[in-house]
Amino acid sequence: MKLLWLFFTVLMGCACSTTKSMQLTAPAQIEPIVQRFVADCRKSLPENVCSPPIKLYISINTITEDGVLGQCTTYREPFDDIKFIEIQPNVVNSYQLWAVMYHELFHCVLNKPHYDTEYDIMNAYESPDVTRILYSDWDFFVQRVFQRE
Numbered sequence: 001m002k003l004l005w006l007f008f009t010v011l012m013g014c015a016c017s018t019t020k021s022m023q024l025t026a027p028a029q030i031e032p033i034v035q036r037f038v039a040d041c042r043k044s045l046p047e048n049v050c051s052p053p054i055k056l057y058i059s060i061n062t063i064t065e066d067g068v069l070g071q072c073t074t075y076r077e078p079f080d081d082i083k084f085i086e087i088q089p090n091v092v093n094s095y096q097l098w099a100v101m102y103h104e105l106f107h108c109v110l111n112k113p114h115y116d117t118e119y120d121i122m123n124a125y126e127s128p129d130v131t132r133i134l135y136s137d138w139d140f141f142v143q144r145v146f147q148r149e
């Protein structure tokens with residue numbers, strides 16, 4: 001009986017260390033979006049790329065720069081990068097939340113740059129019309145960014 005318990009503990013330990021490689025602090029309504037992002041990523045890319053060992057803090061903050069819906073900031077620590085995603089409060093309750101969050105996660109988790117194609121999650125400019133198009137074929141637009149070099 002005792003042996004069995006030990007084995008179980010070891011198995012649990014292994015599972016935890018792979019899923020916790022990304023240290024995430026996020027508001028409750030945003031956490032499911034991050035989990036979905038990681039799951040989507042694993043459809044196209046190796047698991048270790050999709051949840052790198054980073055500290056990622058997501059917060060809802062008023063960004064004073066005009067027209068900015070969200071931003072990803074990296075701070076270089078002595079041994080580690082710490083990344084912050086900030087989201088404008090008015091975005092959190094809007095239909096744009098998924099598009100803005102995926103855009104910032106592509107920056108922060110995978111270092112994806114902006115992309116000029118009009119209908120693209122990584123276009124620097126977002127409008128309600130563009131977001132509507134992205135949502136009409138969401139999986140296609142998401143996977144296209146994951147697969148881009």
Ligand SMILES: [Zn+2]
Pocket residue numbers: 103107114123124
């Ligand atoms: Zn951006």
